[in-house]
Amino acid sequence: MVSRRGFLRSGGLALLGVGLMGGIPAFLAEAAASDKIFRPYKKKKIMVCIFQRGAMDGLMAVTPFTDENLKAARPTLFLSAAKGGNTKPLIDLDGRFGLHPSMSAFEPLFKDKRLAIVHGIGSPNNTRSHFDAQDYMEAGTPFNKGTSSGWLNRAVGLLGHDAATPFQAVSLTSSLPRSFYGDNPSVAISSLQDFAIQMRGNPVGANMAAKSFEDLYSQTATGLLKETGKESFDAVKMLQKTDVRNYQPANGAVYPNTALGTALKQIAQLIKMDVGLEVAFTESGGWDTHFNQGSDNGIFARNVNDLSNCIVAFWNDIGAYQDDVTLMTMTEFGRTVHQNGTGGTDHGRASCNFILGGDVNGGIVHGDIKPLSVNNLEDGRDLAVTTDFRSVFSEVADRHLGISNDKVLFPDWTGKRIGVMRS
Template identity: 35%
Template sequence: MNTSHPRRRALLASTLLAAGTAALPRAWAQALPTARGQGRLVVVFLRGALDGLSAFVPWSDPEYARLRPGIAIPPPDGSGQSTIRLDGSFGLHPALAMLEPLWREQVLAFVPAAGSPDGTRSHFDAQYQWETARPGQSGDAPGWLNLLAAQLGGTGGDAQPRILGVGEANPRLLAGREPVQLVAHGKAAQRAGALENPRQREALMTLYDGDDAVSQAFRRGAAERMDTARTLSADLQQEMQAASNGAAPPALLEQDARNLATLMRKDRSLRLGFLSAGGWDTHVGQGAASGQLADNLRKLGAALAQLRRDLHEPGDVVVVASEFGRTTAENGTRGTDHGHGNAMWLIGNPVAGGRWHGQWSGLARANLHEGRDLPVHHDFRAVLAQVLRPTFGLQDRQLAAVLPGASWDARLDGLLRRA
C-alpha cells in the first residue's frame, strides 16, 4: 500500500470552476433548519453501476420475477437463499445478511429511486457528473467533497486535510483546492492489462506476497479478475475495466474500510472519507442468490459493517451510491445492462433507519424510464443535501456552493432525524 505524500493535493487540473457564487435555488428556502454540525461523512462509491434491485429486492412486486426469470432473488422464505424481508415492499439480498441488524436498529435506510436527472448511460460521463454534482455537464470542475471541505473552514494550500481517500489513486470526487490525504494501493495494479501480462503480474504479486490482510485480499481479488477474464470477450472486458475507472475490486474494500476508519479515529480533523470499489458492471452471469454479484455484495456488506463498528458516533453518516442503476429486466446473458435510477443507502445514528424514504412507483412498464429502467424520482444531490445540512450545519449558500443547481426535495424530509 502506497502511503507516500500523505497530505498531497488531489488531482488539480490547470483551471477549476469557481464555486459558491451562483444564486441560491429558490427551493432551498423550504429547507429544514440547520442542526448539529459536528458530524463525519464517509462516501462509498460503487463504480460500474450496482444493480440496486438485487441489493434491495422489491420482492412483492409481481413484475420483479417476470422481468428477471433467471436472476430474481427468491421471495422471503427464511431459507438463507431467499430475500431477507425488510417490510411488505422490499428485502435485502441474502449476501447482505450482515446488514439486517442495522435495519432492525434503525440506522440503515435507503432511497429506492434516486440518481442523476441526466439520462447518460456512459460510465465515464455519469461518474464525472456524480462526483462533481453537475448532471449533464462536462469540463474541468472540482469534486463536491472537496467543495464541502472548503465550507468546513478549509483554506486551501497546505492546510490540515479534512478529507481522507483510501484505495483509489485519483478520484475526481476529491479534486480541488483543498488538501487531501490519500492512501492508495495503486490503480495500475487493478488494470487487467497489468494482471494479464505475466511479467507485470509476477511483479505485482511479489509486492503483495505477505501474510497480511491487504496482501491476501489483493491476491484474492487478482484471482477473481483472472477467472472472470477467461469467460468474457475482449470488448466486454475492456468495458468493464473502464467502468471501474481505477477502483480496486470489492475484495479489497473491507481492508480499505478498516484503514480509513483507523485513520479517521486517530485524526479528528479528517471529517470526510472516501472509499470505492469497481466490478459492478454485471452484463454477463450476474447470478441470483449466489454468483458474481452475490460475492461482491457479501464483500460490500462486510466493509459497511466494518465502517459501522468503527464509526458510530452520533454524527457519523455513511452514504453508498453508484453512477446509475441497471435495467429492470435481465438480458440474454443472465445479466443486466446500463439503466437509470438506483438506490442510495445511508447508515448512521442520525439516519431515520428501518424504513425506506421517498417515492417508489413499482416496476410496471408504464412507470419505468423509457419503458425499461427505474425512474429517478429523487435527484442524488437532493439526497446529499438532506445529509449535509444537519451533519455539517450548512447554510443555504453553502449547500448551493457544494451542490450547484440542486434544489431541496421536501419529499425526503425526515431522512435524517432532527437533533
C-alpha cells in the first residue's frame, strides 16, 4: 500500500508532470468533471521568493550616499540624493541610504513600513562564482555542495501538513529551481496558459511521469486515489474553469510586459484562486553588470525599474490577500565597491534584499554597513558580508509560515536573527 505522502511525492505530481501543452487530457478532464462537489482550498500564509540571478549591485540599488569613499570609488556610477544635478537624485530613505530613482515605486511601501531592506547580506562562503554561489544559497548550506535538497523544499516539509493540492509549492520557471529540489512535492510551471509542468529531483516521480495516466493509476490503491486524486482534480478543475489567458489584474495593477511581470501575474492568479499555494518562486535575470552599468539610466536602472514595478503591481493586484503574503528577494552576491574600467562593477560579496509584507518590520534599512574605506572592505575591495542570508531567510520563514526548526531548514547555521520581521 502506497502512503498518502509517498503518492503525493512520486505519483500525484506525476499526473501533472506529463506536460499538458495540448490542454488537459480527456482522461483527467473526465475524472475531474465527475466530481460534483467543488471545494476551494482554505487560505494559507504564502511566501513568494524572487531570485535575482547574476548578482545585483546592492550599493547602487540602495546607496549609502553620505559615504565619500563610495563617491570616490565610483566617479561615473555614484548617485547623490541632492536635487538639481545632472542626474536624477536618489530617494532619501533615512538620511544615510538612498533608493535608486528607478525604484520610486517602492517609496510608498517603505514609508508605509511594509517594505524592509537588509543591507550587507550575503553568504559566508566567499566564492565569486555565480553557479556555486547560487547553488549554495538555494541549498541553504554555503559550505556543503553535497546537499541534495533545497531550502524551500525543506520549508515545505516543515509546514506541518501534507499537500492537499499539487499547487502547494510552485515555481513559475521553465524548470524546477535548485531551491525546490528534494523529497517534498513541488512543481515548475512555465506558463499557466500552457500548463506545461516539469518535475525534477525525484527519480521515482520522474519515471512515473513518463507513463500514461492509466498506468499510473493501475499502480495506485483505489482508496488512496479517492483521498488524493480528488484534491488534485479539484485544483486542475479550478484552472480549467478560469480564463487564465484573459486574466484582468485587480485594483488598477499594471504589470510590465516582462518575464518577471508575467511570472508574478500568474502567481497572483494562483493566490487569488485559492488552490492551496503556500510557497512560490520565480526569478529575474540580467544583473551581471560588468559593462556599461549606467547610473540613473542604463542597464541597471532598467533592471531595478522592472523589479520594483513588477513587485508593486503584484502587491496591488493581490489586494485583500496582502496580509497572507510575504515576498522576499535574493541574489547570490553583490558587486565590487570600485567601478571597473568599462563602466561596470565586478563580482563582489555583500548585496541587499527587499522584504515586503504585513508582518515585516518595514521602513528600515536593516544590517550593519561600516564606512567603505579600504580597511573595512572584504579583501580590500568588497562590501563585507555582515548578515548571513540564512538569518533573514529563517526569520521570514518562521514569522510568516510558522517554521521554527532551523536545524532542518538550515542544518549548518547557528546564528541569530536581525529583527526584520515583527515579533
